[in-house]
Amino acid sequence: xxxxxxxxxxxxxxxxxxxxxxxxxxxxxxxxxxxxxxxxxxxxxxxxxxxxxxxxxxxxxxxxxxxxxxxxxxxxxxxxxxxxxxxxxxxxxxxxxxxxxxxxxxxxxxxxxxxxxxxxxxxxxxxxxxxxxxxxxxxxxxxxxxxxxxxxxxxxxxxxxxxxxxxxxxxxxxxxxxxxxxxxxxxxxxxxxxxxxxxxxxxxxxxxxxxxxxxxxxxxxxxxxxxxxxxxxxxxxxxxxxxxxxxxxxxxxxxxxxxxxxxxxxxxxxxxxxxxxxxxxxxxxxxxxxxxxx
Numbered sequence: 001x002x003x004x005x006x007x008x009x010x011x012x013x014x015x016x017x018x019x020x021x022x023x024x025x026x027x028x029x030x031x032x033x034x035x036x037x038x039x040x041x042x043x044x045x046x047x048x049x050x051x052x053x054x055x056x057x058x059x060x061x062x063x064x065x066x067x068x069x070x071x072x073x074x075x076x077x078x079x080x081x082x083x084x085x086x087x088x089x090x091x092x093x094x095x096x097x098x099x100x101x102x103x104x105x106x107x108x109x110x111x112x113x114x115x116x117x118x119x120x121x122x123x124x125x126x127x128x129x130x131x132x133x134x135x136x137x138x139x140x141x142x143x144x145x146x147x148x149x150x151x152x153x154x155x156x157x158x159x160x161x162x163x164x165x166x167x168x169x170x171x172x173x174x175x176x177x178x179x180x181x182x183x184x185x186x187x188x189x190x191x192x193x194x195x196x197x198x199x200x201x202x203x204x205x206x207x208x209x210x211x212x213x214x215x216x217x218x219x220x221x222x223x224x225x226x227x228x229x230x231x232x233x234x235x236x237x238x239x240x241x242x243x244x245x246x247x248x249x250x251x252x253x254x255x256x257x258x259x260x261x262x263x264x265x266x267x268x269x270x271x272x273x274x275x276x277x278x279x280x281x282x283x284x285x286x287x288x289x290x291x292x293x294x
Contacts, residue, residue: 042076042262043202043246043269044286045163046276047103047131048083058086061279062093062100068283069097076269078286080276081131081163084117088125101129101163104137107150119158130155133165133189135208145188153192156200163202163271164189165250166229170209178207179228186232195237203247204271205229210251212273219260219267222249226266255284262288 046065052058062080069078078098082090090100106116122130132151137143148164155162166185168178182205193201205225210216217225226247234242249261250271261267275281 040244040246040268042074042288043079043248044076044272044288045079045081045101045204045248045269046272046282047081047134047250048086048276049103049136049273050083051277055086055089058082059089059093061277062086062090064279065276065282065286066094066097068279068286070287073287074290076286079129081129087122087127091126099129100127101131102127103131104134105130105132105151105155107147107154109154119154119160123158123160127160129161129163131163131165131204133185135165135167135206135211139208145185148189149191152189152201156193156197159200161200161202163204163248165204165206165271167206167208167211167251173207173209178225179232182225182229183232186229187236190236195241198237198241198245201245202269203229203233203245204250205247206250206271212252214252216252216254216257217249219257219264222261223264223266226264230266253285255281258285258288259290262290 048058052061062082065080079101080090080094080098081101081103084102087100087102094100102117102122104117105119105122106113108116109118109120119130130151131137132155133143133148138148152162152164164186166182166189168181172178172181186203190201205222207217207225226249229247230242230245233245246268247266248269248271249267250273252274253261253270253272254275258270261270270285272282272285275285
């Protein structure tokens with residue numbers, strides 16, 4: 001039954017394929033045709049979530065990941081989203097070889113919001129990227145589309161970049177609703193964000209049924225949903241804008257799956273969970289190999 005829905009999803013979404021962008025041109029190494037055509041620089045990112053448990057462990061992990069980035073690595077943006085308490089330490093450990101971002105923000109700047117962290121606080125220590133809309137924040141912490149939109153607006157207002165996470169649950173996937181769910185989350189999450197500010201936005205498509213489960217969408221299914229997302233962005237803004245937005249895939253990305261995923265024309269990178277806690281695995285993901293040589 002699952003396979004039937006997967007095939008149906010791929011065939012229904014794949015027909016509407018459109019293509020994408022990024023700030024810098026990916027020119028030195030292997031790239032996909034679409035990424036090369038639109039100058040979208042690949043973006044490989046890791047989300048540590050509530051890990052690791054000590055500062056020493058965080059420093060060791062950050063240093064080992066940084067060491068995996070060499071002159072021979074693909075010309076890609078690399079970022080780690082880490083717990084607030086490790087941000088400054090991790091920044092020092094990576095020595096500028098990659099970005100260290102926040103796993104979330106409070107849309108308020110100051111006031112009686114115990115336990116909250118503002119964008120101005122983060123920016124004051126050099127943070128340039130933050131996540132918004134991760135499924136765990138939506139489900140466990142009951143963050144609504146309106147709250148997520150407020151986060152996105154505040155992050156951009158502060159001059160930072162936001163990685164907006166979207167994705168469907170298993171029952172929605174099985175009912176062929178991935179495109180509809182992503183359309184709602186995109187439209188609500190990006191409400192009020194101008195076309196000129198899209199250079200500060202990265203989309204991360206994370207099918208909820210694949211996060212932390214060991215399941216991963218086939219490259220064809222992931223490509224179909226990414227293509228649909230790009231078509232939605234074109235409807236919201238225009239085709240040029242849509243072709244400029246990087247869309248990453250997240251959901252149990254591994255060293256074994258990354259090459260095939262990155263060879264798809266509308267997959268511009270990855271948001272990695274569990275594998276970003278293993279420096280060897282994440283190092284291999286950073287050093288992905290695309291099927292189409294320059």
